[in-house]
Amino acid sequence: MKKLLILTSTFPKSKDDAVSARFVFDLAKALCRFYEVHVLVPHSTGLLRYEESEGLKIHRFIYFLPLRLQLLGSGEGILSDLKSSLLAYLQIPFFLLFQCLATINVIIKNKIDVVNTHWIVPQGLICALIGRLLKFNHVLTVHAADIFMLKRCGIFGTHICRLILERTDIMLPVSNYIKEQVREVSHKDITSHIIPMGVDTNKFKYNVEKDSLRAKFSLSNIFTFLFVGKFSEKKGIEFLIKASAILQEKGYKFNLILVGGGPLYNHITKLVEAYGISDNVRFLGWTKNELLPEIYSLGDVIVVPSVFDRKGETEGMPVVIQESMACGIPVLASEISGIPDIVKNGKNGWLVKPADALSLANKMEEVISLESLEGFRKQAIKTAKNNSYLLIAEKYYCAIEKRTNVQ
Numbered sequence: 151m152k153k154l155l156i157l158t159s160t161f162p163k164s165k166d167d168a169v170s171a172r173f174v175f176d177l178a179k180a181l182c183r184f185y186e187v188h189v190l191v192p193h194s195t196g197l198l199r200y201e202e203s204e205g206l207k208i209h210r211f212i213y214f215l216p217l218r219l220q221l222l223g224s225g226e227g228i229l230s231d232l233k234s235s236l237l238a239y240l241q242i243p244f245f246l247l248f249q250c251l252a253t254i255n256v257i258i259k260n261k262i263d264v265v266n267t268h269w270i271v272p273q274g275l276i277c278a279l280i281g282r283l284l285k286f287n288h289v290l291t292v293h294a295a296d297i298f299m300l301k302r303c304g305i306f307g308t309h310i311c312r313l314i315l316e317r318t319d320i321m322l323p324v325s326n327y328i329k330e331q332v333r334e335v336s337h338k339d340i341t342s343h344i345i346p347m348g349v350d351t352n353k354f355k356y357n358v359e360k361d362s363l364r365a366k367f368s369l370s371n372i373f374t375f376l377f378v379g380k381f382s383e384k385k386g387i388e389f390l391i392k393a394s395a396i397l398q399e400k401g402y403k404f405n406l407i408l409v410g411g412g413p414l415y416n417h418i419t420k421l422v423e424a425y426g427i428s429d430n431v432r433f434l435g436w437t438k439n440e441l442l443p444e445i446y447s448l449g450d451v452i453v454v455p456s457v458f459d460r461k462g463e464t465e466g467m468p469v470v471i472q473e474s475m476a477c478g479i480p481v482l483a484s485e486i487s488g489i490p491d492i493v494k495n496g497k498n499g500w501l502v503k504p505a506d507a508l509s510l511a512n513k514m515e516e517v518i519s520l521e522s523l524e525g526f527r528k529q530a531i532k533t534a535k536n537n538s539y540l541l542i543a544e545k546y547y548c549a550i551e552k553r554t555n556v557q
Contacts, residue, residue: 153260154185155286157253157277158268159228161191161208168436169411170225173347173469174268179204180348180543185264190256192223192245207260211252213245226380226412228272229295233413250276257284264289264550269296270314270332278317287554289546290314292323294466294487297331302461311336320553322546324467325488343549346491348542349472349534353440356478356531357447364448369432373518374405376449376479378442378470381412384463386455386484391418392507393455395425397514404518409434409445446477451517454483457505464504467492475499476534480526482513492537498529 156178162170178187182205193199193210195217201208214220221238222231222245232238253276256262266289267273274296277288300307311332315321321342323329329344357363364371375394379385387408394406408418408431422431437445446452452474458464467488471481475492481499483489495501500517503509517523 151186152184152263153188154181155188155190155253155256155260155262155265156181156268157190157249157265157273159192159222159273160225160268161189162439163194163197163225165440166438167225168438171227171469172439175206176350176539177347177543177546178206180539181546182206183540183543184547188256188260188262190249190252192249193217193220194223195220209252209256211248213248214241227295229299230382230413246272246276249273250280253277254280254284257286262286264554266291266546266550269293270311271296271300274314274318275310278314281317287319287550288317289550289553290318290321292321292328292332292466294324294328295463297328297335298461298463301331301335308335308337312338315340320549322549325491327487327491328466341553343545344491345542345545345549346467346488346537347469347472348537348539349469349476351476351535351538351540354443354446354473354476354534356476356527357443360447363444367432367448369405369407369448372403372405374407374449374451375482375514376407376409376446376452376474377454378409378445378452378474379454379468380410381408381414381418383414383459384457384465386457386505387414387418388421389457389505389507389510390453390455391421391425391427393511393514394430395427396507396511397518398427398430400515402515402518404430406431407434407445407448408432409437411436442473443477446474446479449474449479450523451482451499452479453510453514454481454489455502455504455510456484456486456489458486465489472534472537475530478527478531480523480530482510482517492533494529494533498526498533 158174188207190209193212264287267277268291274290322345324346456465464487483493484504485501486504493499502513
């Protein structure tokens with residue numbers, strides 16, 4: 151069996167980690183059908199340097215001392231971590247150096263055949279730099295924030311992007327939009343296959359006990375909109391609050407459940423009060439991953455109001471879309487980035503103009519007035535099943551082996 155190393159900076163610290171995104175973990179676990187999977191991630195206080203969990207061999211590299219001052223592995227992403235303090239910025243060169251050294255060590259020690267880097271920088275760059283020293287195949291997965299960062303760097307970002315792509319065997323962007331962004335930045339074509347992050351359909355399932363679930367959470371049994379994610383600018387949650395206020399002004403009764411946290415949390419709580427919609431809104435905070443299927447099942451429709459932030463960044467392919475669909479919850483989302491690859495307007499959900507509270511409110515009004523969501527529910531489940539992690543891992547395997555066997 152070939153050996154695969156997944157190199158990433160975002161990875162759950164434990165099964166109880168409610169903050170860190172889990173999509174790389176879920177993909178890695180599914181890839182164990184085809185490879186001996188190793189994962190290299192940043193170390194965090196209280197964690198082992200090496201452990202085996204659910205078939206994965208997890209290596210963690212230390213990049214700063216004392217350990218309690220390591221700031222680039224909070225789980226919210228390196229770009230968010232950098233906003234925490236000046237010390238986080240000072241740790242960047244140490245992070246890059248020790249990640250590079252750890253990558254070399256894991257590859258040599260474990261005789262790795264294929265390295266799958268998640269995010270073009272820094273992980274893709276590290277593999278590009280060491281690729282001429284060591285013999286392995288480099289598979290690059292591009293999400294969103296990474297390519298947008300290079301885009302802001304102008305000609306320097308173009309040179310870095312081209313360097314990485316020249317030392318990449320195959321690129322796996324999560325959406326058509328991200329693929330085009332890479333081409334725009336690099337001015338270069340590369341062998342690629344668009345493969346989105348998937349969903350664990352054994353875990354996320356349709357739950358018919360919606361009424362009893364709402365009773366458990368003390369929710370009134372009325373139409374319920376749901377938001378799950380980080381409270382950040384690119385998530386567009388402010389527009390959801392404004393749209394909800396418009397809907398309330400029109401006399402509609404509904405619940406709005408907000409799940410998550412982040413830099414805009416306090417601002418959003420104040421905005422809810424300012425618009426006078428506190429009676430409609432329930433904040434649930436960060437939720438443990440194993441409870442998410444139950445949380446999704448509280449809703450009738452999930453809202454994903456993604457926007458471009460002031461830096462010109464947006465999301466690649468929000469994993470909440472696939473997870474909610476697997477639970478039979480249709481998606482009302484912005485027509486932006488890779489979202490239209492999955493959400494088909496009028497079939498498994500609805501698409502609206504991004505950053506437009508009135509358009510969002512009008513669509514919410516249309517949705518809440520529908521006699522039945524049954525057809526949308528069935529199509530949502532069908533979409534999710536077509537993107538289960540078992541199938542996504544198989545697509546990864548076929549793409550990797552087809553490319554590496556040609557060389």
